[in-house]
Amino acid sequence: MMNVLDGPIDTFIYMVLGYGVILGCMAIFAASLALRFRNLRREFEVYKTMEMEEDEGS
Amino acid sequence: MKPIPKALKALNWLTGGLFLVALYLVLFFAPREAVMGDVQRVFYFHVAAGWVGALAFLVAAVAGILLLIRREHRWDGVALASVEIGVVFTFINIVSGSIWARPIWNTWWTWDPRLVTATIMELIYLAYLMLRQGVEDPDRRARFAAVYSILGFLTVPLTFLSIRIFRTIHPVVVGSGDPTATGAFDMSPRMRVAFFFSLLTFTFVYVTLLWHRLRLYRLSEKLDTLKMKLLS
Numbered sequence: 709m710m711n712v713l714d715g716p717i718d719t720f721i722y723m724v725l726g727y728g729v730i731l732g733c734m735a736i737f738a739a740s741l742a743l744r745f746r747n748l749r750r751e752f753e754v755y756k757t758m759e760m761e762e763d764e765g766s
Numbered sequence: 767m768k769p770i771p772k773a774l775k776a777l778n779w780l781t782g783g784l785f786l787v788a789l790y791l792v793l794f795f796a797p798r799e800a801v802m803g804d805v806q807r808v809f810y811f812h813v814a815a816g817w818v819g820a821l822a823f824l825v826a827a828v829a830g831i832l833l834l835i836r837r838e839h840r841w842d843g844v845a846l847a848s849v850e851i852g853v854v855f856t857f858i859n860i861v862s863g864s865i866w867a868r869p870i871w872n873t874w875w876t877w878d879p880r881l882v883t884a885t886i887m888e889l890i891y892l893a894y895l896m897l898r899q900g901v902e903d904p905d906r907r908a909r910f911a912a913v914y915s916i917l918g919f920l921t922v923p924l925t926f927l928s929i930r931i932f933r934t935i936h937p938v939v940v941g942s943g944d945p946t947a948t949g950a951f952d953m954s955p956r957m958r959v960a961f962f963f964s965l966l967t968f969t970f971v972y973v974t975l976l977w978h979r980l981r982l983y984r985l986s987e988k989l990d991t992l993k994m995k996l997l998s
Contacts, residue, residue, distance in 0.1 A: 716801060718803060719805035719869045722805040726812070727808065729858070730808075733857065733858045745982050748986055
């Protein structure tokens with residue numbers, strides 16, 4: 709049983725674990741956004757070049 | 767492709783700054799809770815993540831209503847972006863709560879109404895993301911997703927109210943709750959500062975991520991249009 713008179717229980721490791729998960733998940737999501745954007749932009753540039761080549765050819 | 771707008775760059779910096787201040791407040795400024803110790807500090811970002819989840823699903827529902835009324839495709843992009851962010855932050859909320867529960871409730875998981883309703887909400891929105899993939903026609907997909915996001919939103923007030931209307935061991939820190947609930951505590955003035963600043967910071971995080979996700983959506987739309995043009 710927890711009791712105020714005993715003082716706080718040692719839960720430091722759980723705090724570290726909690727913030728590790730919170731910050732880790734946020735970082736992974738931000739990185740996934742950046743990565744997806746970069747890949748899409750590359751693909752977009754490839755198709756844009758194809759479009760320009762097609763316009764020049766016609 | 768357009769470069770990142772100046773306003774978004776400024777928002778990135780502002781959100782980053784707010785986030786660092788929030789981290790300082792929750793880790794150093796707020797006092798250690800008298801009974802639970804350091805793990806109580808998880809509470810600040812745990813609740814803030816839950817707030818972002820609820821806000822994101824609300825925005826998705828509103829975007830769904832706007833799509834059905836105005837028939838403008840861009841609202842589908844807003845709903846998709848918002849749901850994606852909501853799913854990530856609800857996941858953070860559930861997992862951080864589980865980590866807090868281990869030393870306080872002596873278990874990682876219990877079938878408490880709040881935990882169950884939050885998990886159902888998460889699963890319903892995960893299904894939203896998966897089911898979208900099954901509809902190929904963009905107009906049908908947008909209409910289907912709009913109706914789904916409106917109906918799915920019912921789980922948000924249910925999750926919020928679950929600890930207020932059902933018997934539960936989950937503490938109600940904001941508003942009146944059962945003071946004997948395991949893990950319940952009264953917030954000191956410093957704790958309130960850290961708590962409300964975290965809520966504000968996470969709201970900025972949400973807006974920033976939503977803007978970035980919408981840019982991704984628009985680029986994807988442009989790419990699809992370009993592909994169709996080249997194929998025809």
